[in-house]
Amino acid sequence: MADRNPALISYLANRGSVSAMKLGAPAPGEAELTEILSAAARVPDHGKLEPWRFIVIEGAARQAYAERLIEIWRGNNPDAGEEALANETRKRGLAPAIVVVVSRAAEHPKIPVWEQELSVGAVCTNFLHAANAAGFAAQWLTGWPAFDTDVAALLGLEPGERVAGFMHIGTPEAEPIDRNRPDIGNLTSHWTG
């Protein structure tokens, strides 16, 4: 049996996301990001299908991406006022880098799409852990851009691909926000036959 790892269990028992509003520069450098993505991708993957890929949006492209999102948003919301526009602009500018986790889950003779999607979700969660372990912080966001066909085209998604998460990543400028956590007793039963 493996030894108990108090530091790791304490981390997992207390983990929380830092709001993307509180993620500043610097973003991870290239080597750090490779380390984070490698750890993120080390998930159970039934059939070894690797039903995900990553799109990194950082540096100058980060600002250009935010601007393109605002253009799309304006097209979708032609009647929106200045306040809504300011709010949307603020949201699109969060965090110095974004890693888009793209689901490539697809029909397969043996592995259900559901199982592939679970694996993609595990990548997103692992990304949060890896970001924390590497000295950064991250928040998993979706929102309207995850479901918008113009954004899918902007990102170059192939037919059947979907955004699983816009993983905002940067240097934490605040502690994680805590919230009520699940009551495990309420969610757990013992099957007794």
Ligand SMILES: Cc1cc2nc3c(=O)[nH]c(=O)nc-3n(C[C@H](O)[C@H](O)[C@H](O)COP(=O)(O)O)c2cc1C
């Ligand atoms: C698939 C998915 C999408 C999410 N999208 C959003 C979002 O668009 N906006 C948001 O405020 N939180 C979103 N969240 C929630 C945050 O990622 C996170 O759960 C929350 O910030 C605090 O939870 P934590 O501290 O346990 O990580 C999403 C979570 C998941 C799993």
